[in-house]
Amino acid sequence: MTVHDVARRLPGIGVLRDHCRGLAMLEAVLSPEWADRYYSFDCGWADDEEMASMRDGQGDDWFLVFSPDGAYLRGFAHESPMSPYARHTEPRPWPGVLDEVPEVFRRHLKEPAFADEDGLPLATACLWRETGDTAWRAGGVDFPAEADDPADGADYLFELLVDRSAEAYRDWAEEYYEVRVDLEAVRHVLALRPLTDEVVAALNADVTLPGLAGEIEEIGYPVG
Secondary structure (H helix, E strand, C coil): CCHHHHHHHCCCHHHHHHHHHHHHHHHHHHCCCHHHCCEEEEEEEECCEEEEEEECCCCCEEEEEEECCEEEEEEECCCCCCCCCCCCCCCCCCCCCCCCCCHHHHHHHHCHHHECCCCCECCCEEEEEECCCCCCECCCCCCCCCCCCCCCCHHHHCHHHHCCCHHHHHHHHHHHHCCCCCHHHHHHHHCCCCCCHHHHHHHCCCCCCHHHHHHHHHHCCCCC
């Protein structure tokens, strides 16, 4: 699954935004330490902008910015043969990954959070959807012919954005956190239903609903 397959399988902006908030809330309950989480969401990241993100702690990540202009998603698989560092004496983005990003999103190419210390954009996959678009788009990337797997890392990076089922998250979380994860509680949170003491306890008995107040506010998760 390359970035083009992902573009065909992503939902509308509003649906994806809600899903990302659900993922972030699940992570806040299962992983109280922010630095250990995979998925996060900041509803006040910048003026008129919200940001969902994934960091695996091993150098792979994605950032998804929601704004009045639409949504901009950029992913980086650090071991990809399409990494800016992979084949060039002078590092630069792989041809086609960022070349066709629309003007309304090009400011993100210079965003320090999405670049290295020298300002080089870190991306092996990039998608966008302007507010008036009817589908997600990606650039015309010439993928490496010799790569055994999808070279841009999109299949791994965006797996829980493409498969948004409660079962997919439950299976992933049980493997990653090595704990049993209650499926009905996952369904409750992904549906953005207000949290209850029972739902929180079903996911993590060491976390309390009052203790999640700051996370709920940062994520913009609905309250009763």
